Every structure is written in structure tokens, then in C-alpha cells.
Amino acid sequence: xxxxxxxxxxxxxxxxxxxxxxxxxxxxxxxxxxxxxxxxxxxxxxxxxxxxxxxxxxxxxxxxxxxxxxxxxxxxxxxxxxxxxxxxxxxxxxxxxxxxxxxxxxxxxxxxxxxxxxxxxxxxxxxxxxxxxxxxxxxxxxxxxxxxxxxxxxxxxxxxxxxxxxxxxxxxxxxxxxxxxxxxxxxxxxxxxxxxxxxxxxxxxxxxxxxxxxxxxxxxxxxxxxxxxxxxxxxxxxxxxxxxxxxxxxxxxxxxxxxxxxxxxxxxxxxxxxxxxxxxxxxxxxxxxxxxxxxxxxxxxxxxxxxxxxxxxxxxxxxxxxxxxxxxxxxxxxxxxxxxxxxxxxxxxxxxxxxxxxxxxxxxxxxxxxxxxxxxxxxxxxxxxxxxxxxxxxxxxxxxxxxxxxxxxxxxxxxxxxxxxxxxxxxxxxxxxxxxxxxxxxxxxxxxxxxxxxxxxxxxxxxxxxxxxxxxxxxxxxxxxxxxxx
RNA sequence: CGGGGCGUGGCGCAGCCCGGUAGCGCGCCUGCUUUGGGAGCAGGAGGUCGCCGGUUCGAAUCCGGCCGCCCCGACCA
Numbered sequence: 001x002x003x004x005x006x007x008x009x010x011x012x013x014x015x016x017x018x019x020x021x022x023x024x025x026x027x028x029x030x031x032x033x034x035x036x037x038x039x040x041x042x043x044x045x046x047x048x049x050x051x052x053x054x055x056x057x058x059x060x061x062x063x064x065x066x067x068x069x070x071x072x073x074x075x076x077x078x079x080x081x082x083x084x085x086x087x088x089x090x091x092x093x094x095x096x097x098x099x100x101x102x103x104x105x106x107x108x109x110x111x112x113x114x115x116x117x118x119x120x121x122x123x124x125x126x127x128x129x130x131x132x133x134x135x136x137x138x139x140x141x142x143x144x145x146x147x148x149x150x151x152x153x154x155x156x157x158x159x160x161x162x163x164x165x166x167x168x169x170x171x172x173x174x175x176x177x178x179x180x181x182x183x184x185x186x187x188x189x190x191x192x193x194x195x196x197x198x199x200x201x202x203x204x205x206x207x208x209x210x211x212x213x214x215x216x217x218x219x220x221x222x223x224x225x226x227x228x229x230x231x232x233x234x235x236x237x238x239x240x241x242x243x244x245x246x247x248x249x250x251x252x253x254x255x256x257x258x259x260x261x262x263x264x265x266x267x268x269x270x271x272x273x274x275x276x277x278x279x280x281x282x283x284x285x286x287x288x289x290x291x292x293x294x295x296x297x298x299x300x301x302x303x304x305x306x307x308x309x310x311x312x313x314x315x316x317x318x319x320x321x322x323x324x325x326x327x328x329x330x331x332x333x334x335x336x337x338x339x340x341x342x343x344x345x346x347x348x349x350x351x352x353x354x355x356x357x358x359x360x361x362x363x364x365x366x367x368x369x370x371x372x373x374x375x376x377x378x379x380x381x382x383x384x385x386x387x388x389x390x391x392x393x394x395x396x397x398x399x400x401x402x403x404x405x406x407x408x409x410x411x412x413x414x415x416x417x418x419x420x421x422x423x424x425x426x427x428x429x430x431x432x433x434x435x436x437x438x439x440x441x442x443x444x445x446x447x448x449x450x451x452x453x454x455x456x457x458x459x460x461x462x463x464x465x466x467x468x469x470x471x472x473x474x475x476x477x478x479x480x481x482x483x484x485x486x
Numbered sequence: 487c488g489g490g491g492c493g494u495g496g497c498g499c500a501g502c503c504c505g506g507u508a509g510c511g512c513g514c515c516u517g518c519u520u521u522g523g524g525a526g527c528a529g530g531a532g533g534u535c536g537c538c539g540g541u542u543c544g545a546a547u548c549c550g551g552c553c554g555c556c557c558c559g560a561c562c563a
Contacts, residue, residue, distance in 0.1 A: 005512085005524060013557090015557075015558095016556095016557085019556085019557095030555085034554090034555095086562095089561075089562090090561085090562075111563090140563085142563080145487085145560090145561065145562085146559095146561090146562090151563090152563075156563070158563070205563095213563095224563095225562095225563065226563085227563085228563065260563070261563080263563095264563055293522095297520080297521065331521090331525095332522095332524080332525055333521060333522060333523070334521085334522085334525085335521095335523085335524045335525085336523095337522095337524080338523070338524050339524085350522065352521095352522055353522095354522075362522080450559090486562095486563095
């Protein structure tokens, strides 16, 4: 039946579409463990490319990778008051090991501030040991009530950067710098342009002095917190005795930051670029940027076509393009076209007997070049010479499309609560209003609209005229962006 | 945790109301023919009907309990 092959259209149910497409694109599957997912090879390869891109940026900004234990003594988590309050409900605890009950239970890390800063305390003596700039790639566990593949699972993969600095200014700068790295990465690799800014008090990380985030607007106009960066002040260094001797010989507490992005970005990619035919993987994170589909009738043609496909692949690989040949014999070409569209490969190159004869390839882009140009016929030399540029151009088109969608769904200068609610109920995305900074107002608006303050936007995203009225009445002290969020 | 829905070959479903020992599509296997947008024909494999108990000569179907999953709301990267 045709219906077996179709995905639930986005217009029918965006969340059903998401669940469908994540599984049918073979990104991930549900696991026997409640709330946990299995990331399948295609999805994992995308994550690996994200990791590579980010890891490069971390290294460029002076960070090194390390690894800390999965299990954290319960007493560590409990040391920072705000921190434990924030995480208590979602901790998974190991109480038994080696066949007996442990004297002190361990928690499966929900995040690693405590164990990492306890080690930093051991390693840092002098201002000369600072800054200490480490990152770790790992899994974490937060017991979630309601889970969704990639967007919220009990176990997820992420990176967490943890830094220690001699001065407050330097740590604050680091937190801002890494927020910028996330933004840059999401634009340059995922073609997902977020809005960056400061979190409100109620939305900040448990244990932080200040939290920043990048918020991306999905196709259903809900916001996705796609990365966070925290200025931790001296909260953890005080609890873990992370001190150093300053140049002047005084003992001082170090200043910390932490920052992380997770496999949630894969979900963000899906909901930013996907369409009713499947996901769209932006070129720089596509495990196969070009999929060659060979076409043949006879055995002789098969040999000839596959030979040409191999040669073309080798040439593309030499040009730095990630290529895959789909030589499966039990599927006809049409079936392969649909499959790779579902899985979001940026380009498909068809090579059949006619193309071999003419020395050409037929190139199709996952999102067509234009409505009138669904396929491009290129000589092999041309294809080879232009593909790297075509990949870049596709990235730019995706980024521009996503940015245009974000802007089209951003509503500025809203000062009336009724209007805010109206916009949100009509499916509006990011709504910019004034705010006094009063948490009671924030809570009241949240109750009334089911939206939250996503960020106090950075200057670049702020409205050209600063709002004077607070959404809850009275004078505004700042501008905030509201949205319903994942 | 509240509301809704669903558990039947790998996937999607029908059968349940009205009990009689399981069927359809897709997928899978074998063979032949095919292959430029989801191939055709022929043959074949595959199911303790979520679990436990009850009613009955007999339960996928009726009754009770339990478990699990999905969706919508309260908390969260």
C-alpha cells in the first residue's frame, strides 16, 4: 500500500511526523529500556560528524578532552544546594554493587560539575595552573517522565566543558565565548540559526550564577534549547575547595564555567530541515554527501556502470566529498531514490548506461535546485569540479531558508498579554516583549500562555526599538523572547 | 501523576460487538523475468493473539487484575 510508504505529513501532526521520520530515516529506535533510545548507524554517523566539528572548535579555543567517571558519590551531588535541588527528582542511583549494598550510593551522572571540580581542586594550586580548560564527551542520565527520541531521553550523549579561571571577568568571557561557539557551529554545520541570549533566573541551570542558551525555532514554531553555557561563579569552587594562590600570594577561589550540547541537536536538525519526504541532512554533517545510484539492465551494463560509479566515487573522495554507492541488486532505482530522500542524503548521482556513454552524471539535490530544475545533467568533469561548491551552496540555502522562517515567525514589539497569547495560539513562534524582570510576572504569563521566556536576547537579536512596557504592565527593564518550547 | 488511545508474524492493520482454534497489505526467503521515480509472476517461511487468572465443552473474542507503549497536559539538555 502507498500508505505504508508515506510518512505522516507535517500538516496532519507534526509530532507524529517527527516520530515517524526519526524511525523511518533509521536515525534511532526505541529500546527495551524505558526512556532510552538506540541510535542507529545513520543517526550515529551524523552525531559523530557533529562531534568532529565541535571538537575542532573546542580545540581551536584552547580546550582539551578528558574523561571522568560515570558514577558520582551521592555526597558530591548534595554539596551544592541549588544543584541538588535542581537534579534530585531525576537522579538514577546505584545502591548495590558486588553483591552487597554500598555504604554510600552513587548517582549515575546527570552532569559532572561536582566530580570534575573536586578533581580540579586537587590539580590547581597556583594561578599558574589556570585557566584549566577541559571538555568531556560522554553519556549522562536524567530520569525523565516523558521522553522523545533525541529531544528528551533518560540517557543521552553530550559534551560538557568545564573550566576554571583566576578571575571573574575571564570566566564570564569564557561562558560567552562558548555560547558563541555553539551558535557558530549550529549555523555553519547544521544550518540551524539559533537566537542566543541570557536565561531568566527561573530558567537557569541549577547551581549557576548565570545561564546562557541558544534557542532554535522548529518548523512547528516551538523553540528548542539547543545548547547552554553557564557562568558558575564560585559556587562549586567554594563547595569543593577549588582554590589557588594568586600572584599576590592570596588564596582565592577559582571561577568556573560549564557548557554543553547534546544529541538533542540531531532532533533539532530533523525539525529544522525535514519535509514530508523525510529528513534533510545538511551537507557538513551528512555521512554520505553524495549517494551514487547505479542503473543497469543487463549484466554487461551492470559491470560497466559499476566500474564508472567506482571511478567517480574515487574521484569525489579525492576531492574531499563523502560518497556512497548504493549497488544493491534487489531494489530498483526508484526505491533507492525514495530511501535516500527519506534519509536525507544531500545529493544523489544517477549513473546509467546512457550516462556512461555520454560521460555524464545526473545530479539531484535533496531539496531541488529549483521548481523547474529537479535534476541537473553534468559531465563527469563538471560534476567533480562543482560538487564541493554545490554542497556549500546547499548549506547556505538551508541556512537562509531556516533563518527566513525564524524571522517570519518572530513577532516584535508586543506589549499586551492578550496579544501575546493570541499570537501563540495562532501558531506564532518567538514573541518579543518587554519585561520588568519580576519573576511573578514571568510565572503569571507562563501560566496564561504555556510559553516560557526562552532568552533575554543578545544585542544582535534584540529589537531595534527597545520595548518600554512590561508584558505584565508597568515599565520594562529589558526585552525577552517568549515561546512554547520542547 | 491526570486525561485519551493502543497492545494480534519484522512493520502497519482487520477479526472482538454476536466465542468454534487466525487473516490482509508491506517486508522477508527461493527461482525466473525485471531495473532512468517505491517491479512482476510462482513457490515458501514466520504468530504461546502483552501477561496472569476467571467464565465456558471451547476464549484473540466475554469478565477481573496486572504490565507495557504512544499521544495530550504538570517538571526538564
